[in-house]
Amino acid sequence: MMNNNGLEGLVIKVCVGTGGLAAGSQEVIDEFNKTLAARKVRAAVRKKCVSKTGCRGFCAKDVLVDVVRNGKSFTYQLVSPDKVSRIVDEHIISGNPVEEWLVGPDYHTFHSKQTKILLQQCGQIDPEDIRSYIDIGGYKAAKKALSLDPFEVIEEVRASGLRGRGGAGFLTGLKWEFCKMSGGTPKYIICNADEGDPGAFMDRSIIEGNPHSVIEGMIIGAHAIGAEKGYIYIRAEYPLAVDRLRTALSQARAKKFLGKKIFNSRMNFDIEIKLGAGAFVCGESTALMRSIEGKRGTPRPTPPRSVNKGLWGRPTALNNVETLANIPIIMNRGAGWFASIGTKKNTGTKLFALTGKVKNTGLIEVPMGISLKEIIYDIGGGMEDKNRRFKAVQTGGPSGGCIPASYLNMPVDYESLVNIGSMMGSGGMVVMDDTTCMVEMARFFLTFTENESCGKCVPCRVGTKRMLEVLTRITEGRGKEGDIDLLTELGTDIRLSSLCGLGQSAPNPVLSTINFFREEYEAHIKDGICPARACKSLRRYAVDAELCRMCGKCFRVCPSGAVVWEKKQKAVIDKEKCIKCGACYDACPFGSIL
Amino acid sequence: MSEGKLKITINGIEAACEKDETILQVAKRLGVRIPTLCHDDRLEPYGGCRLCLVHIKGVARPLSACTTPVADNMAVTTENDTIRKIRKTIVELLLSNHPNDCMRCEKSGDCTLQDLSYEYGVDGSRLEGERWDLPVREANPFIRYEPNKCILCGRCVRICNEVVMAGTIDLTGRGFYARPDTAFGRPRTLANCEFCGQCVSTCPTGALTDKKSMGRGRACEMKKVRTTCGYCGTGCNLDLNVRDGRVVKVTSAYDAPVNHGNLCIKGRYGYDFIHSFERIKSPLIRKGVKFVTASWDEALEVMASRFKALLKKYGPDAVGAFSSARCTNEENFLLAKWVRTSLGSNNVDNCARV
Ligand SMILES: Cc1cc2nc3c(=O)[nH]c(=O)nc-3n(C[C@H](O)[C@H](O)[C@H](O)COP(=O)(O)O)c2cc1C
Ligand code: SF4
Ligand code: SF4
Ligand code: SF4
Ligand code: FES
Numbered sequence: 001m002m003n004n005n006g007l008e009g010l011v012i013k014v015c016v017g018t019g020g021l022a023a024g025s026q027e028v029i030d031e032f033n034k035t036l037a038a039r040k041v042r043a044a045v046r047k048k049c050v051s052k053t054g055c056r057g058f059c060a061k062d063v064l065v066d067v068v069r070n071g072k073s074f075t076y077q078l079v080s081p082d083k084v085s086r087i088v089d090e091h092i093i094s095g096n097p098v099e100e101w102l103v104g105p106d107y108h109t110f111h112s113k114q115t116k117i118l119l120q121q122c123g124q125i126d127p128e129d130i131r132s133y134i135d136i137g138g139y140k141a142a143k144k145a146l147s148l149d150p151f152e153v154i155e156e157v158r159a160s161g162l163r164g165r166g167g168a169g170f171l172t173g174l175k176w177e178f179c180k181m182s183g184g185t186p187k188y189i190i191c192n193a194d195e196g197d198p199g200a201f202m203d204r205s206i207i208e209g210n211p212h213s214v215i216e217g218m219i220i221g222a223h224a225i226g227a228e229k230g231y232i233y234i235r236a237e238y239p240l241a242v243d244r245l246r247t248a249l250s251q252a253r254a255k256k257f258l259g260k261k262i263f264n265s266r267m268n269f270d271i272e273i274k275l276g277a278g279a280f281v282c283g284e285s286t287a288l289m290r291s292i293e294g295k296r297g298t299p300r301p302t303p304p305r306s307v308n309k310g311l312w313g314r315p316t317a318l319n320n321v322e323t324l325a326n327i328p329i330i331m332n333r334g335a336g337w338f339a340s341i342g343t344k345k346n347t348g349t350k351l352f353a354l355t356g357k358v359k360n361t362g363l364i365e366v367p368m369g370i371s372l373k374e375i376i377y378d379i380g381g382g383m384e385d386k387n388r389r390f391k392a393v394q395t396g397g398p399s400g401g402c403i404p405a406s407y408l409n410m411p412v413d414y415e416s417l418v419n420i421g422s423m424m425g426s427g428g429m430v431v432m433d434d435t436t437c438m439v440e441m442a443r444f445f446l447t448f449t450e451n452e453s454c455g456k457c458v459p460c461r462v463g464t465k466r467m468l469e470v471l472t473r474i475t476e477g478r479g480k481e482g483d484i485d486l487l488t489e490l491g492t493d494i495r496l497s498s499l500c501g502l503g504q505s506a507p508n509p510v511l512s513t514i515n516f517f518r519e520e521y522e523a524h525i526k527d528g529i530c531p532a533r534a535c536k537s538l539r540r541y542a543v544d545a546e547l548c549r550m551c552g553k554c555f556r557v558c559p560s561g562a563v564v565w566e567k568k569q570k571a572v573i574d575k576e577k578c579i580k581c582g583a584c585y586d587a588c589p590f591g592s593i594l
Numbered sequence: 595m596s597e598g599k600l601k602i603t604i605n606g607i608e609a610a611c612e613k614d615e616t617i618l619q620v621a622k623r624l625g626v627r628i629p630t631l632c633h634d635d636r637l638e639p640y641g642g643c644r645l646c647l648v649h650i651k652g653v654a655r656p657l658s659a660c661t662t663p664v665a666d667n668m669a670v671t672t673e674n675d676t677i678r679k680i681r682k683t684i685v686e687l688l689l690s691n692h693p694n695d696c697m698r699c700e701k702s703g704d705c706t707l708q709d710l711s712y713e714y715g716v717d718g719s720r721l722e723g724e725r726w727d728l729p730v731r732e733a734n735p736f737i738r739y740e741p742n743k744c745i746l747c748g749r750c751v752r753i754c755n756e757v758v759m760a761g762t763i764d765l766t767g768r769g770f771y772a773r774p775d776t777a778f779g780r781p782r783t784l785a786n787c788e789f790c791g792q793c794v795s796t797c798p799t800g801a802l803t804d805k806k807s808m809g810r811g812r813a814c815e816m817k818k819v820r821t822t823c824g825y826c827g828t829g830c831n832l833d834l835n836v837r838d839g840r841v842v843k844v845t846s847a848y849d850a851p852v853n854h855g856n857l858c859i860k861g862r863y864g865y866d867f868i869h870s871f872e873r874i875k876s877p878l879i880r881k882g883v884k885f886v887t888a889s890w891d892e893a894l895e896v897m898a899s900r901f902k903a904l905l906k907k908y909g910p911d912a913v914g915a916f917s918s919a920r921c922t923n924e925e926n927f928l929l930a931k932w933v934r935t936s937l938g939s940n941n942v943d944n945c946a947r948v
Contacts, residue, residue, distance in 0.1 A: 279768070296765060301641035301661040455746060455765070455772030456642045459680075462687040465770040469723040486720075493683040496656065496676070497644045504655075 010092065013066040013123075014079075017208050019201075021240065023062035024080060031081040035088045061103065067091055077103045106381055110360045113378045115341065115349050118325050119365045122209030127244050130251035133212040139257055141331035145220040146265045150180060153224040157327065159335035161347035166192055166283075166320030167396070167425045168501070169346075169414035172327075175317055178307040179225040182315035187227040189218055190292070190311065190318045193234035193241070194276050194283035197397035198448060200428045202351035203321035205363050207234070207241040210325065211248035215271065217324030219257065220331060222269045225317050230271040233288050235278050245273060280452035284500050285310075285318045287454065298454045299500035320426070322351055342368030346413035350424070356393075356431035357384045366412070373408040376431055388433035392516070394441070396425030398448040399505035401512030402438060421512040423505065437534035438517040439524055442509045443471040449506035460503025463494040467510060476537040479525035488514060533594075539585060540594045541578050543571045547592030554584035554593065602668040617659040617670055618646060628672050629681065629713070631706055632747035633660040634796050635848055636855060637756055643747055645684055645710070648672050656680070682714045688745050689718025691725050691770075699743070701800030704813035707745060724770070733781040736789045736805055736863050741773055744801040750774050750793035757856060762787040791862040795845065795855065806863065807843035811835070816843070823861040827922050827946075828852060830861050841868050901937065914941025 012032055016025045061077035067087065074097045076087065083101060091097045125132040133139070145153050158173025179187060191214060195203040207214060218230045234242055249271055252258045260268045274292050276282050282297040289311045291297035310316025326348060330338045339347045346368035352375070355361050359381035366375060372393060376382070383390060392402040395412070401422030403410070410416050414424050432441065450464040467490050470483050491507030491514075498504045514521060523529045530538040541562075543554070548570045555565035562577035563584060573584070573593075585593045599610045604617070604626050611620045616639060621628050631643035639661040647656035651669035656677055659670075671677075689711060696702045711717060728741040746765075751774045754763050762785050766775045776785035794802045816835040823830045831850035835843040844862050848855040867873055877893035878885035888896075904913055915937075917929045926944060933942040 301639075301658050303663060451769060453769040455767070455769045456748070457644050458642070458684050458687055458745075459644055461746065461770055461772065462691055463683075466687065466690060466721050466723050490683070493680050497647055497680045497684065499641055499644065499658075 011068040015062060015064045017205055020062050020064070025063045027081045028063050028065065028079055028084060031084040035085050039088060039093060041092070061107070069095065075103045075107065076101050077107065106360055109381065110379055113374055114365050115367045116365050117329060117349050118206060118322065118351065119363070121213060122205065125210060127209055127211055128247050130212060130248065130255060133210065137332060138212055139216055141328035142216045142219040142257065143263050145223055145331055146263050146267060150224045150226065153220060154180060156335050157330060160330045160338040161345070162323065162326055162330060162338065163346065163414065164320055165322035165350065165426070167423065169424060172319060172323055175307060176221060176224045179315050179317040182308045184315050186229060186314055187225055188311045188314060188316040189221045189225060189227045189230045190288070190316060191218055191230070191232040191321060191324055192283060192288060192318055193232055193321045194288060195235065195426065196280035196283040197426050197428050199355055199430065200353050200397060200426050202353060202363065202427050204238050204241050206321050206325050208244055211244045212252065213325040213328055214321055215248055215252055217327035218271060219262070219269060220327050221317060221319060221324065223267060228268050230269065231274050231292055232271060233274045233276055233292060236275040237278055242273065242275065281454045281500070281502050284502060287500070288318065289316065298456045301499055343411065343413060345415070350427060352427045352429045354380055354429050357388065357433040358382065358431045359384050369411040369413050371409050371411055372403065375412065375429065380431065383433055385433065388435060391432045391434045391436055392438065393432065394430040394509065395428070396423035397428040398445040399502065399508050400425050400428070401508040402441065402516060404516040421508060421515060423508070435532055435534060437530050437532040438513040438520045439471065440475050440534050442513045443468065443475055445509040446471060446506065449502060453502060457499040457503060459494040460498045460506060463490055464503070464506050466490060467507065471510065474521065474524050475535045477524070477528050481525070483525055484514060484518065484521050536582065539582070541573050541580060542594050543573055544592045544594050545570050547590050549590050551589065553587045553589065557583040557587040559583060600664055600666040602664050602670065604670045605672055611664050613664065615664050617648060617662050617664060620664060621659060621672065626672055628659050629710060630660060631745065631798055632749060634749050634753070637749065637752045640748060640752065643684065645681055647677055647680055649674055649677060682716055685710045685714050686716040686718050686721060689716065690721035690723060692718060693742050694718065699800040700803040700808055702812065705800060706798035732805060734783050734789065736791060737782060737794055738803045738805045738808065740801055743799050744773055745799055746772060747798060748774070749796040749798065750802055753792045753796045758788060758790055758792050760786055760788050763793065789859045789863065790857065791859065792856060795857070804843055810842040811837040824920060825860040825864065826920050829922065830857055832857065832861055841865050905937065910937055910939040911941070913937055913939055917944045919944065919946035
């Protein structure tokens with residue numbers, strides 16, 4: 001923050017989440033510092049002149065920069081170093097914002113339907129400075145919790161209705177109560193920051209934007225269950241998040257929020273970071289604990305549950321990053337307030353990573369129970385390509401299910417999602433339009449889970465492999481009569497008999513697409529056609545004479561002279577000469593190559 | 595009912611049990627069979643094969659009997675249509691990545707996988723797809739490892755780490771390509787292996803077999819003769835597998851009171867001496883430079899007279915006895931007693947002490 005030259009409260013905030021950094025936010029920060037120094041804006045010599053904020057979700061338009069001048073805030077999108085000097089001269093010095101670079105109406109609809117509780121803090125504070133978290137009331141909740149009886153804390157969390165954000169939606173208060181009641185010491189609290197779902201970055205964003213909220217949540221949890229030691233299990237592929245956590249932990253230790261006799265109480269509590277090597281299955285609770293113990297990260301059957309026999313065989317509470325980040329908020333603002341957001345059994349907000357064929361992609365925070373339609377059309381701004389139709393949305397990451405248009409009004413909550421064969425998961429949301437082949441989509445997701453299977457149990461190890469082989473042959477035009485039934489049969493058995501959640505949910509994308517898009521499977525198998533025209537092997541490389549407008553683009557790109565065309569003539573492809581490279585298919589502007 | 599006892603029912607049969615027992619343990623006690631593949635009583639519960647899934651009243655998902663602890667008033671059903679179907683699928687999936695060459699397999703007739711294939715009437719041919727194609731590993735005198743027959747029950751790995759504590763093998767890779775192996779796939783001879791054959795003893799398939807017994811008889815042709823191992827005083831029970839009057843293999847049963855089916859390299863593989871031409875079958879007395887065959891009476895007579903002569907000439911301090919760790923405690927006790935009372939000497943020791 002800097003105050004100078006009569007520019008009261010001048011703040012420049014640059015988005016420095018992983019997304020922002022990848023888009024070049026460090027260069028933008030450097031450029032601001034340099035330019036401000038050159039223009040002799042006084043505070044420029046101080047390091048803090050540009051404050052760093054965590055991710056705020058509008059990833060498609062990074063780097064985002066807020067300029068707060070005389071109490072008014074303006075947000076610039078797609079800022080690059082070469083734009084900095086004009087922003088400084090025209091806006092910061094002369095007071096005229098550069099209109100053409102400001103965010104458009106998209107940015108505002110993107111934000112207006114959201115309920116930002118966790119993300120709001122992320123944007124407010126400097127994640128590398130504990131003081132900025134304390135300034136907005138940070139660590140008050142922990143101090144308050146420590147003055148209460150552990151059971152009062154548990155009751156508060158329980159009354160808030162908070163459910164685990166790691167996917168299963170177990171009541172956090174109840175989990176803590178079980179752990180508290182369980183005999184045996186020492187006890188442990190673990191934060192699950194493995195975040196293995198491809199395309200998910202909710203937890204990473206929280207840690208990068210507000211690492212102290214997670215630490216504070218863990219302190220409160222530790223007090224509730226009676227733990228003296230906590231672990232944060234985070235994947236090594238999150239270097240920035242790990243760095244910020246390390247900084248935050250040492251700052252918290254310096255303030256005596258961690259260590260011996262924290263907050264001048266009798267409680268000792270400290271947190272250790274454990275780096276995961278990136279196996280998806282290590283996000284599963286029992287595998288995660290084995291991994292911390294230094295063993296091969298494979299799940300074990302439950303019961304006995306971790307709250308009774310967890311890390312090193314001791315009672316352990318494992319909570320997700322987002323779950324823990326909600327805890328200080330609940331302690332500060334009260335269970336009743338939290339429970340008033342969302343629906344009766346699904347309280348509070350949930351973060352989602354909205355991706356795929358929607359206009360606005362990024363990280364969003366919405367109240368539980370919001371409809372899919374609101375997310376996709378209001379926040380997401382609808383289809384990316386106006387000419388395309390919405391087809392389905394995959395929730396719950398690679399092991400979730402595909403939800404078709406007819407369910408768009410469905411509320412997003414744990415039960416509704418499971419009821420139609422999908423799940424909440426950690427909050428991935430992939431939107432598909434009518435160019436997406438559902439068989440290929442199911443194959444794509446299953447490829448991930450099959451590859452990530454730890455191999456311990458038979459149904460998941462061999463079953464997902466066999467399912468994937470069947471799906472592959474269907475998308476390659478070698479599908480057989482009976483394949484759909486075989487997939488359904490295997491999927492049902494694998495779901496029921498696998499050891500851990502990975503295998504139990506791996507068939508979801510297949511079963512849900514068979515359920516809602518069976519005719520697409522049939523078209524592949526019986527007619528050898530991919531209705532979305534996405535499966536390469538099923539392309540016929542013939543010209544649909546009705547669609548052809550005689551432009552000749554295919555003729556020009558064909559490397560093997562297989563296209564026969566003359567001006568004002570429809571193109572024809574010579575099957576003998578065609579090498580199936582796909583050049584004509586990509587070149588045709590009218591989609592007339594079949 | 596004593597304190598701490600719980601009551602459960604399995605297929606309607608009531609049973610009293612302790613709270614740390616598993617469903618499988620109670621079922622075994624009741625004589626109710628639940629099929630298993632990855633379970634071995636000598637090992638920690640694992641829950642990998644999923645064959646022992648049972649239905650528990652009020653629980654939506656079937657749970658593995660080998661890992662699930664009993665709870666008061668639990669009502670277990672060991673098989674219903676869903677569970678039978680799951681078991682069929684599991685066996686079918688396993689066989690879909692298996693050579694299915696039972697005709698020439700060493701394990702045929704003594705193979706859990708083969709029995710399950712028969713029981714559930716499936717052979718895996720319905721599911722085509724990739725199969726492992728890995729070379730046989732047998733660069734050692736005792737153990738033949740044919741990875742293609744491995745069903746990844748993890749029993750070999752667990753026995754080597756939990757019971758033998760040799761740490762020779764572990765699971766490597768993941769998913770479809772996970773398999774037990776030594777570190778960096780080195781030969782067992784270079785991987786700290788004790789060649790106790792414990793891994794072979796627990797393998798439910800033909801993946802791990804005794805090399806020395808290859809082709810020397812099917813399980814049904816063997817007469818099993820229970821005896822006690824002569825190599826040390828522990829007293830492990832062995833089953834000599836005899837065919838046509840010859841010992842062709844050594845196994846050990848789980849109900850062996852001392853060793854519960856565990857053996858070391860000597861007990862399991864050190865049986866060649868039995869039929870060796872060089873084997874000494876009667877006492878030998880040295881005459882000049884030659885050893886001459888003698889009867890036990892002759893041999894004892896020589897010993898007694900020599901002891902007597904020595905005692906007379908030099909006194910009891912000049913004689914003594916050294917006994918063997920291969921003897922039992924009782925035998926060692928008798929020897930010490932004899933030295934002290936008959937010879938009158940305190941010079942008695944045992945090789946186990948050095
Ligand atoms: C295959 C698999 C992967 C998982 N990955 C994660 C993960 O990356 N992060 C997470 O918080 N939970 C993950 N979970 C869920 C955890 O097992 C566990 O339920 C959760 O961390 C508990 O915290 P919560 O109650 O706060 O949700 C995973 C579960 C499975 C089965
Ligand atoms: S379901 Fe898959 S990931 Fe889970 S234990 Fe079984 S093989 Fe491993
Ligand atoms: S023979 Fe013994 S030491 Fe060697 S791998 Fe097998 S169990 Fe381990
Ligand atoms: S080698 Fe035998 S004991 Fe070892 S995992 Fe394979 S099947 Fe099981
Ligand atoms: S015997 Fe229980 S899962 Fe294998």
